[in-house]
Amino acid sequence: MPTTLIEATSTAPNLAQTSVLGLDRPALAGRLAEIGVPEKQLRMRSNQLFHWIYNRGATDFEAMTTISKALRQTLAETFSIARPTIVAEQVSTDGTRKWLLRFPPNGPGEAPVDVETVYIPESDRGTLCVSSQVGCTLTCTFCHTGTQTLVRNLTAGEILAQILTARDRIGDWPGAHRPTDGLIPEGDRAITNVVMMGMGEPLYNFDHVKDALLIASDGEGISLSKRRITLSTSGVVPMIARCGDEIGVMLAISLHAVRDDLRNELVPLNRKYPIADLLEACRTYPGASNARRITFEYVMLKDINDSLADARELVRLLAGIPAKINLIPFNPWPGSPYACSDWDQIERFAEIVNRAGYASPVRTPRGRDIMAACGQLKSESERIPAWKKREIAAGIAERAGAL
Ligand code: SAH
Ligand code: SF4
Secondary structure: OOEEEEOOOOOOOOOOOEEOOOOOHHHHHHHHHHOOOOHHHHHHHHHHHHHHHHHHOOOOHHHOOOOOHHHHHHHHHHEEOOOOEEEEEEEOOOOOEEEEEEEOOOOOOOOOEEEEEEEEEOOOOEEEEOOOEEOOOOOOOOOOHHHOOOOEEOOHHHHHHHHHHHHHHOOOOOOOOOOOOOOOOOOOOOOOEEEEOOOOOHHHHHHHHHHHHHHHOOOOOOOOOHHHEEEEEOOOHHHHHHHHHHHOOEEEEEOOOOOHHHHHHHOHHHHOOOHHHHHHHHHOOOOOEOOEOEEEEEEEEOOOOOOHHHHHHHHHHHOOOOEEEEEEEOOOOOOOOOOEOOHHHHHHHHHHHHHOOOOOOEOOOOOHHHOOOOOOOOOOOOOOOHHHHHHHHHHHHHHHHHO
16 A cells, blocks of 8 residues: 655745745855855855755754854845645655645745655665646646646746755755665665656756756755756757756657657647657757767557557667667556557567667556656646736735735
8 A cells, every 4th residue: 555644844934035945156145145244255155055955955044053153043034945845745555755745836926836756766776756847838648747737837946845855755865864664775865866757848947947957966066967867858859959058967858659640649849849850959969979878758558659660660760869768658647548558569669679779678667556657747736817816916915005
């Protein structure tokens, strides 16, 4: 039986304090200058803050013992490094953990938003699957998130807060206590890899994703190697080169079909950026090499894209690109219009891909019992229409005026 733990943890910030999660060191220095930290201390103090937040896992300023008590107090009065509220935490029988996290409203008239984050432990690694948006503007027909219209982009702080919260919950900080249920790998780090494969299309939230991943890979920050961070895109062709140049992480492409007519249906973004353009962007992806291959994800849909002719065409299309192929058994969700390919067919498909020289692991579905597997994530958050936002904002202004 999977376990569900519902918590109303509330380190949720007092809205009078602004969150500094997601700010890089120069931006932190800027905020410190605003509260009167002397110019000549700015560099040192911002480095200290950065270290405490991302390297040591401090959840409040009081813990930052290398900073004077008086400054700690001013920081606590003005800023916040609070985590989101954990609405639910579920642990699958296979050790996969899923959190439903609630972030406070990010402006007047806005509502709190909920996102899902998933941790997948394996014997030699622990992968955290992080969301970039609440919902998605794209409507891939096999994806549960695609049925939730975009509510908003997550900020860099909210993207990082998913990593920090997961590290809190699984004791992934220096000296922290790890749950001893045997489901978390041993070793220095419980989270060794991050994949931007949760809710949303990361390349439609480029700036925030970039800021977050640069902090995640900063040696003084969360300190994950860029080779252990993967960004998955459904194929936002014009942003792919920038992803390589400006973020420098590993790339995964949600390909799923080898013909434009079928890909137009499964991944409607293909109508804008067809397969040939997408593969051209991959051929010129900055930093791709045989040692840093691009992953092509291919979801196995029974009688839709799983014929052996499809497998042969897949191999032909990828010739000349340093590629890995990930065959993903389709994960069903309530009302999903597809079935997963039969296991025999997946094996036959994989054999063709293997014979062409690709070690193509079939990704074992993880966390299906808690709806945490690829493509099953979705939250209840809904977009608030503009008229309602104005009404709420007016209400807030009215109440504020009455004070
Ligand atoms: N928006 C990005 C990243 C999030 S989806 C993208 O599309 O790449 C992460 C991966 O899960 C993608 O490869 C996606 O195509 C795949 N996926 C979506 N729905 C799925 C489902 N029901 N079963 C298996 N994989 C799915
Ligand atoms: Fe959005 Fe990716 Fe799901 Fe497509 S597969 S709807 S791009 S999250």
